[in-house]
Amino acid sequence: MTRTAGARAPAASACATNTPFQSIALLLQGGGALGAYQAGVYEALAEHGIEPTWIAGISIGAINSAIIAGNPAGERVAKLREFWESVTTGSAIWGGWLPHTPLAVSLRAAVNQLSAGEVLARGVPGFFSPRLLPPPLQPSGTPGATSWYDTGTLRNTLKHLVDFDRINRREMRLSIGAVNVRTGNFAYFDNASDRIGPEHVMASGALPPGFPAVEIDGEHYWDGGMVSNTPLDWVLSAPSELDTLVFQVDLWSAEGALPGDLMSVAVRMKEIQYSSRTRAATDEFRAKQRLRAAFHVLQRQLPESLRDTPEAKTLAEIADPARYNIVQLIYRSPTYEGQSKDYEFSRRTMEEHWRSGYDNALTTLAHPEVMTLPDDPGGVATYDFLHPSRARAASAKSEKEAT
Numbered sequence: 001m002t003r004t005a006g007a008r009a010p011a012a013s014a015c016a017t018n019t020p021f022q023s024i025a026l027l028l029q030g031g032g033a034l035g036a037y038q039a040g041v042y043e044a045l046a047e048h049g050i051e052p053t054w055i056a057g058i059s060i061g062a063i064n065s066a067i068i069a070g071n072p073a074g075e076r077v078a079k080l081r082e083f084w085e086s087v088t089t090g091s092a093i094w095g096g097w098l099p100h101t102p103l104a105v106s107l108r109a110a111v112n113q114l115s116a117g118e119v120l121a122r123g124v125p126g127f128f129s130p131r132l133l134p135p136p137l138q139p140s141g142t143p144g145a146t147s148w149y150d151t152g153t154l155r156n157t158l159k160h161l162v163d164f165d166r167i168n169r170r171e172m173r174l175s176i177g178a179v180n181v182r183t184g185n186f187a188y189f190d191n192a193s194d195r196i197g198p199e200h201v202m203a204s205g206a207l208p209p210g211f212p213a214v215e216i217d218g219e220h221y222w223d224g225g226m227v228s229n230t231p232l233d234w235v236l237s238a239p240s241e242l243d244t245l246v247f248q249v250d251l252w253s254a255e256g257a258l259p260g261d262l263m264s265v266a267v268r269m270k271e272i273q274y275s276s277r278t279r280a281a282t283d284e285f286r287a288k289q290r291l292r293a294a295f296h297v298l299q300r301q302l303p304e305s306l307r308d309t310p311e312a313k314t315l316a317e318i319a320d321p322a323r324y325n326i327v328q329l330i331y332r333s334p335t336y337e338g339q340s341k342d343y344e345f346s347r348r349t350m351e352e353h354w355r356s357g358y359d360n361a362l363t364t365l366a367h368p369e370v371m372t373l374p375d376d377p378g379g380v381a382t383y384d385f386l387h388p389s390r391a392r393a394a395s396a397k398s399e400k401e402a403t
Contacts, residue, residue: 019050020373021325022242025235026052026068030059030205030225031251031274032342033088036350037331038064038249039080040357045247046077048365052247056175056188056231058224061249062204063158066196069174070162079161086126086157088350109336112349116340123149124345126157128211135209143212151202151211158198167196177224177231178203181213186227188234189216229276236285239292239320243373249357250278250330251342266339282326286380292320293378321377327370328384329360360386 026045028038038061045051051073057065064080071079123129128149131138138144167174168191175190178200189200203214203221213220232248254275259265296319299312306312331353333341364370364385374381 019245019371020243021245021371023054023240023244024050024052025054025056025244025246026065027231027235027246027248028055028057028061028064029231029250029252029274029276029278030057030061030223030229031331032060033345033350034251034331034333034342034353035060035064036084036088036353037251037357037360039077039084040354040359041247041249041329041361042068042080042357043077043354044358044361044365046073050365052172054173054175054235056177056235057204058177058229058231059205059207060251061231062176062201062224065174065176066158066162066167066201069172069191070164070167072166083126083157083161084350084354085347087124088345088347089125090347106336109338112337112344112346113340115346115349116344119343119345125153127151127154129153147209147212149210151206154202154205155198158201162198162201164197167191175231175234176200176204177228177234178206178214178221179224179227181220181222184227186224187221188231225274225276229274230278230281232278232281232285236289236324239318239322241320241322243323244325245370246324246326248278248282248326248328250275250328252276253330253332254279263338264335267341270339270342278328282328282380282382285324285326286382289320289322289324289378289380292318293376295319296321296378323374323376323378324380325370325372325374326380326382327364328382328386329357329364330384330386331356331360332386332388 026042028035031037042064052068055065055069057063063083067079067083068076121130128151130148131144131150133144135145135148143150170191173190173192174196175188175192176196177186177188179185180187189196189203194200199214199216203216204224206212206214206221207223207225211223213222215221229252230248230250232246235246252271252274254272254277256268256271257264259268295315299307299316299319302312337344337349364383367383367385369381369383373379
């Protein structure tokens with residue numbers, strides 16, 4: 001299978017209303033049950049007429065990406081809603097006394113932990129189920145011997161919700177990240193070069209030892225989040241020559257409070273591990289794009305006698321005057337969610353994640369900078385309008401204006 005970063009996405013002729021950008025990318029990080037946040041973000045984008053030309057995801061982000069790319073624009077939110085309602089339940093733990101009762105943080109934390117425990121014991125409908133025999137009792141070398149859960153029902157769910165023929169018509173570019181179990185190398189399945197099926201989506205979310213590796217063309221793949229949990233590098237790795245608006249939707253915040261106990265240590269470990277250094281990746285891309293833009297200018301200024309030299313041709317290959325807005329939407333979880341937040345699939349929590357993503361996207365889209373091109377050719381602007389420091393500054397400004 002060919003892995004070709006930088007093959008151009010379809011032109012963004014009608015991807016958004018009143019946008020100066022030629023391409024719109026939606027990048028969805030992995031994070032299990034937290035992925036409903038991404039569905040909420042997409043719903044808000046769709047309401048504003050913003051449709052991606054390129055969508056890339058890892059793990060749960062790959063599932064959301066496939067649902068979006070594999071349905072017509074008018075049906076995407078409904079299909080996302082169908083998926084998230086099918087994999088969440090009104091847990092019996094809630095009973096009839098908790099759903100709409102204000103809960104203390106400590107009580108909510110306990111309820112979420114119990115709900116996550118239900119998932120470990122029973123699985124998630126339409127997603128995964130516990131094996132009848134535990135791995136130590138299974139024949140060596142089989143999926144049952146290397147994983148605790150069977151993900152066969154996920155294949156049926158994907159076939160029901162996703163039109164893979166639509167994906168393979170390449171109306172929207174789709175990239176899905178996974179890791180090769182044998183080589184340890186990161187790999188992308190991309191409809192620019194590959195024919196995508198349910199197995200590619202399942203491979204991206206095959207997190208061991210919970211889920212079995214997925215075999216594709218004689219190789220076995222695990223969850224891409226084991227190597228890198230964000231598709232940012234893949235989408236931005238090669239010159240595109242298209243002014244691009246990037247919505248980077250992360251489910252894990254790299255920043256967080258200093259842990260005060262072992263439970264919060266476990267939370268911070270996950271957040272740091274799965275945030276995948278997205279800020280560093282963005283900073284590295286900004287520096288790289290500055291060089292690409294400089295090469296573009298330099299190439300045009302070269303005398304004719306130098307333009308055919310090997311060095312000039314090398315510069316021409318990476319020259320790129322495109323401008324980028326990278327808009328970050330990062331889910332910042334409340335403390336009561338705890339270290340099991342990525343496998344706590346209760347209906348109430350799912351609705352909270354969805355609403356949070358929707359509200360955060362609306363807040364972000366209210367800023368005109370989102371749809372404003374950077375001034376300089378090759379310029380890269382990054383925005384996180386939800387960062388606590390920005391929120392505090394806005395609050396202080398409002399208080400000052402009110403006095």
